[in-house]
Amino acid sequence: MSKNNDSMKKTLTVAFLLCLVCSVIVSGAAVSLKPLQERNQEHDRRSNILIAAGLIQPREATFERVNAEFEKIQVKVVDLRTGELTDAISPEEYDQLRAAADPATSDTLASDPAGIRRLERYGLVYIVGDLENPDRIIIPVRGSGLWSTLYGFLALEGDGNTIAGLGFYQHAETPGLGGEVDNANWKAQWPGKQVFAAGSMQPRLGLSRNPSAEHEVDTLAGATLTARGVTNLLQFWTGDQGYGRFLAQFRQGV
Numbered sequence: 001m002s003k004n005n006d007s008m009k010k011t012l013t014v015a016f017l018l019c020l021v022c023s024v025i026v027s028g029a030a031v032s033l034k035p036l037q038e039r040n041q042e043h044d045r046r047s048n049i050l051i052a053a054g055l056i057q058p059r060e061a062t063f064e065r066v067n068a069e070f071e072k073i074q075v076k077v078v079d080l081r082t083g084e085l086t087d088a089i090s091p092e093e094y095d096q097l098r099a100a101a102d103p104a105t106s107d108t109l110a111s112d113p114a115g116i117r118r119l120e121r122y123g124l125v126y127i128v129g130d131l132e133n134p135d136r137i138i139i140p141v142r143g144s145g146l147w148s149t150l151y152g153f154l155a156l157e158g159d160g161n162t163i164a165g166l167g168f169y170q171h172a173e174t175p176g177l178g179g180e181v182d183n184a185n186w187k188a189q190w191p192g193k194q195v196f197a198a199g200s201m202q203p204r205l206g207l208s209r210n211p212s213a214e215h216e217v218d219t220l221a222g223a224t225l226t227a228r229g230v231t232n233l234l235q236f237w238t239g240d241q242g243y244g245r246f247l248a249q250f251r252q253g254v
């Protein structure tokens with residue numbers, strides 16, 4: 001090796017060129033993979049909604065099946081303050097979680113049982129079937145567990161009261177403890193439970209050591225704090241501050 005190749009200048013030039021080539025490769029990959037990433041994220045979101053609604057099983061969540069099932073769903077925006085649907089915001093453009101983090105589109109909560117701190121003014125809702133007389137109504141839910149915020153979807157029958165399914169797609173609770181919210185046997189207890197007692201606007205659904213047949217499911221063993229969080233978040237999103245006013249229009253005698 002010639003002495004020349006050991007010079008500081010050459011070493012720095014080689015290091016610089018190597019960095020340049022690597023950064024071009026990495027940014028090129030990031031840019032070219034972005035559409036694929038977005039497609040996968042959208043597929044994931046759609047799968048979670050359909051699985052929570054009980055419209056597909058997790059093993060059936062292929063691109064074709066998910067897209068075909070999602071065709072049957074109308075995505076709408078609800079003004080959470082009035083419970084009315086609105087066309088003022090395009091559901092395709094609306095990012096509910098981003099809206100919740102932005103002080104221009106959300107408000108701090110005086111009473112915050114779900115531990116979410118800020119509440120967005122508008123919420124997405126996924127309707128299966130007719131808008132006036134739906135087969136299923138699916139709402140996003142979120143709230144604090146012990147270690148993390150749990151994000152999921154709650155699916156109701158068209159009566160705005162009977163639960164069709166519940167599924168969380170993101171959380172960091174401990175596997176085997178709070179993480180049992182993902183256990184298929186536990187989730188299977190939800191369909192058929194009623195959110196509200198007849199004529200009441202107060203949600204009654206939740207987790208309990210002695211679950212009532214009508215409204216509650218078994219608590220999560222060894223995970224009292226996650227269980228309390230799940231009860232609180234479900235009651236919050238089906239209650240007055242969440243989608244309660246919207247759901248009331250589908251219920252009889254409210």
Ligand SMILES: Cc1cc2nc3c(=O)[nH]c(=O)nc-3n(C[C@H](O)[C@H](O)[C@H](O)COP(=O)(O)O)c2cc1C
Nearest residue numbers: 146147173174177178179221222223224225226227
């Ligand atoms: C490593 C570790 C992980 C835990 N993960 C959870 C959890 O995910 N959710 C939860 O509610 N409690 C969890 N706990 C237990 C809580 O610290 C607390 O003891 C428990 O919620 C008390 O309720 P219990 O009466 O159900 O035991 C965990 C504890 C340990 C040591």
